[in-house]
Amino acid sequence: MSAQLAGSVLDISPVIPVVVLGDAGEAAPLAGALARGGIGIVEVTLRSPAALEGVRRIRAEVPEITVGAGTVTGAAQVGEAVDAGAQFLVSPGSTPALLDAMAACPVPYLAGTSTVSEMLEVLDRGATEMKFFPAEASGGLDYLMSVAGPLPHARFCPTGGISAQNAPRYLAAANVGCVGGSWLTPADAVTAGDWQRIERLAAEAAQLG
Numbered sequence: 001m002s003a004q005l006a007g008s009v010l011d012i013s014p015v016i017p018v019v020v021l022g023d024a025g026e027a028a029p030l031a032g033a034l035a036r037g038g039i040g041i042v043e044v045t046l047r048s049p050a051a052l053e054g055v056r057r058i059r060a061e062v063p064e065i066t067v068g069a070g071t072v073t074g075a076a077q078v079g080e081a082v083d084a085g086a087q088f089l090v091s092p093g094s095t096p097a098l099l100d101a102m103a104a105c106p107v108p109y110l111a112g113t114s115t116v117s118e119m120l121e122v123l124d125r126g127a128t129e130m131k132f133f134p135a136e137a138s139g140g141l142d143y144l145m146s147v148a149g150p151l152p153h154a155r156f157c158p159t160g161g162i163s164a165q166n167a168p169r170y171l172a173a174a175n176v177g178c179v180g181g182s183w184l185t186p187a188d189a190v191t192a193g194d195w196q197r198i199e200r201l202a203a204e205a206a207q208l209g
């Protein structure tokens, strides 16, 4: 079920939409709207009970989008997410146990980092791509540009406080592959099933690259 990705998770689209599903039935229409807007990737956070079933449905019903599981906070969730069909994993932080579990799993992962030491822990395990979270609160673009010298091989997906307004500045940085954010999938639009609004937001975000 965990088909290999041809390239890097960071190179699929300029934005990885971060989604919280209230109901698994929202998953496929939401992913379809993102795909129609030109976004090729979606992160379903494991914050809600509907998340794993949502990942399954997106894999089954919207094969044109790459689906990952986010908010992976414990080693046990790694296997559950991969079994559900997640094609990549995202964590908000980096504990040794979580990093070991993600490094041993068959899909790529973006470990959450906000310090140079955490970034070094991720690099030590052979991964060069990671999440920078919470990006704006942790020092933003200035911080990321400051680590580019000592960590020349690290590439980031800054997430947390990113918007259509500040995304272009991040995307212009050499060590930023893409950004992540929830602004493409506002909770009220998801709940109301306003897929046209999400398609419009996705189309605007797809132009950011």
Ligand SMILES: O=C(O)C(=O)C[C@H](O)[C@H](O)COP(=O)(O)O
Binding pocket: 018, 045, 070, 071, 072, 090, 091, 092, 133, 159, 160, 161, 162, 180, 181, 182, 183
């Ligand atoms: O829990 C996680 O693992 C997360 O993925 C956190 C999300 O990345 C941010 O909550 C998105 O931040 P905003 O775009 O500012 O809403």
